Amino acid sequence: MSRSNALDYLNNPSPQTLGRSPLEWLSRLQRPTVVRVAGRDPSRTRAMATLLHGNEPSGLFAIHRWLLEQHTPEVNLLFLLGGVHPAKIPPVLSLRQVPGGRDLNRCFKEPFEGEEGAIAQAMLAELQTANPECLLDVHNTSGTGPAFAVTITNDAAHQALASLFTDRLIMTDLRLGALMEYSEQEVPTVTIECGGAQDDLAHQLAYEGLVRYASQSDVLSLEKADWNVAVLRNPIRVELAPDATIEYRLTPSGQADLTFPPDIERRNFGIVSPDEPIGWVGQKGLDVLTAISHNRTENMEQVLQIRDGRIYPAQAIKTFMITTNPVIAKSDCLFYAVKATGDPIF
Ligand SMILES: [Zn+2]
Structure with missing residues (x-):
């Protein structure tokens, strides 16, 4: 298994490791962290990144709650917590990126410069090794408002992933070096914007979506043919x-x-x-x-x-x-x- 100097690793973390609250867990994390959880079907893996922006905590809260409940997921899960450094700067969960640093979600492309570039490169290497069947990147919006998904590819697999969280899907041809561009590696990848960072409903949505993502045998087929997605291009x-x-x-x-x-x-x-x-x-x-x-x-x-x-x-x-x-x-x-x-x- 490859290990990167830019990342820390937790395998099947226990409640003792996780602490009682997501903030307690965050206080224990020292670097961007990879969390692996073994699934019922160990031949498959699904990935979820979050906290690429240090002030967008819904994904962190959801993962902490889900891990604390000690579920066995349907397939292996690979969690990538990206912006641990900015998230830990007091007051915690207030900074998108470290002062003077780059936006991590613009760094998933060459030349991978600086600290954020190294983190992005290491996260991509983890994904390459794990070879997940799909990838989610969970964010919050800066304002309040309903959740939506963003993708660079609008096919049934991407719609199915989005439908775990929302019925609004934004399709963009803009390439910024965002993690969702991993979709180009033939791995269905969707960004989920859960709603406002301060919004309890956003945290709840992230958790409920993660439960669906972890527990369904198939997350890449649209079960409901009548899923009423609004695609904004x-x-x-x-x-x-x-x-x-x-x-x-x-x-x-x-x-x-x-x-x-x-x-x-x-x-x-x-x-x-x-x-x-x-x-x-x-x-x-x-x-x-x-x-x-x-x-x-x-x-x-x-x-x-x-x-x-x-x-x-x-x-x-x-x-x-x-x-x-x-x-x-x-x-x-x-x-x-x-x-x-x-x-x-x-
Ligand atoms: Zn974000």
Whole structure:
């Protein structure tokens, strides 16, 4: 069995090893950790990564709870806990990545530079050795909102994996060096966004999905032919200029480049029609926003329009991953959007 210097290993951990709470367990972990649990059918393995972002704990909580219950899974399970370093920095579970470090979920591609690159490379080596029949990567969203899955491949196996957790599947051709691109190795791979990091429902969903993942003999066939998946293809990212300011208020103060109402998160996965205002711009108008698609084209006129200082969709759109966290809104993205039909805007 290969062993990496970047990773620690736990095999069939006992309740004593795990501690009473996920935080106690986290306090004992020193490095990114591989957890192996023997299954009834030892010839097969399923993998689940989580905590690639240190402030997204639903997967860690789910795995801790499930391990503590000492189940025997249907097949071997391989858990990969990626962002142990950022997760442990006080206050625990508050940092996406270590200060000055890279986003681990952008490092699963050559040249594997720096500490995060080495961790990603070691995780990929574990996957190659274990040769799992499928892989999940469990995350939380920064805002609140319903769960969804993300994939680069939209076939029955990927839909079946997503259906263990959610009925919303986002298909993207964008390649960022994310772990879900392991799908290209002919291993069905899905990212699960469980909902908000602070949301008990998200933790519960991660746990219930893991129970299904561990206990079903087949997780790659769609059992219910009537599974009503909403597939959203190639969403565009709407980003805010780095020097722009954003506020969340019922009416604009006049000081900010962009104002969203405080309840903007209710727009997550809803359809917004062209006559519904979603916010306000300041003096700079739409220049503070960019719309980026998977093939890097930019055409804001097809996404948003301004009338009387108010922002309207240029056509009926479906928006998601809207956040009311101004730090995330500025550092990551404001929201994603597709046409109301689920098709790409461009
Ligand atoms: Zn994440």
